[in-house]
Amino acid sequence: MQATAQKVSKSYTNTLANLFFKFFALNFNTRPSLKKYLKGDDGWLNFTFGIKTESGSVEQAIRFENGKVIVLKNMPHQTDAQLIFADENAVKEAATKPPNRLMLALMENRIVMHGNLGYLQLINFYLSLLLKHIHIAKLKKETKMENRKYDASAAAKNSIDSKKLRQLKAGSVDPGVKYLPEPYLSEYSLNDFPRLRDFLDIHLKTRPAI
Missing domain, CATH: 3.30.1050.10 (SCP2 sterol-binding domain)
Known part of the structure; x- marks a missing residue:
């Protein structure tokens, strides 16, 4: 058939x-x-x-x-x-x-x-x-x-905050580290050391004189 x-x-x-x-x-x-x-x-x-x-x-x-x-x-x-x-x-x-x-x-x-x-x-x-x-x-x-309402300034702030570098954290288990809550000092950033930050900017952005 x-x-x-x-x-x-x-x-x-x-x-x-x-x-x-x-x-x-x-x-x-x-x-x-x-x-x-x-x-x-x-x-x-x-x-x-x-x-x-x-x-x-x-x-x-x-x-x-x-x-x-x-x-x-x-x-x-x-x-x-x-x-x-x-x-x-x-x-x-x-x-x-x-x-x-x-x-x-x-x-x-x-x-x-x-x-x-x-x-x-x-x-x-x-x-x-x-x-x-x-x-x-x-x-x-x-x-x-869908009622998509948002605060533009808050959204911009959240976007900037999300791009911030996150500090490394670790438990204080290193026997060589004493008197510190944790070895990486994650509560501090480069902004807490302005002189060091300025020196780093000069090092990275300033061309050496020839």
């Missing part, structure tokens, strides 16, 4: 993905402010990028060729970069969530990347150019929903 491959029907999400790719292509083909990014130092950037779900319910591809962006009717057998989504929910999440969520989805294996990482980063850059204001609005909304 000969097995026949069953063709997977395309979903409504596939239609939305196609419309978005056409919107993307229209903007980069007609807006000089975006079209200039299709060219590098060595000429036009030519590559093919595609997205699909593991089930095949979503399959869309877009080609960059000699300064033109073309939405392909069918998914080619070979692409330069491709994102494979676990399901349609992962596709919708990538389309509606802030761009930083895409990296989380990659780390959680809900999205798998195939091909050249450089082209994927280039696509991400193109999307940031096209949807910059939308991404900013989403990030602001996310920040507001």
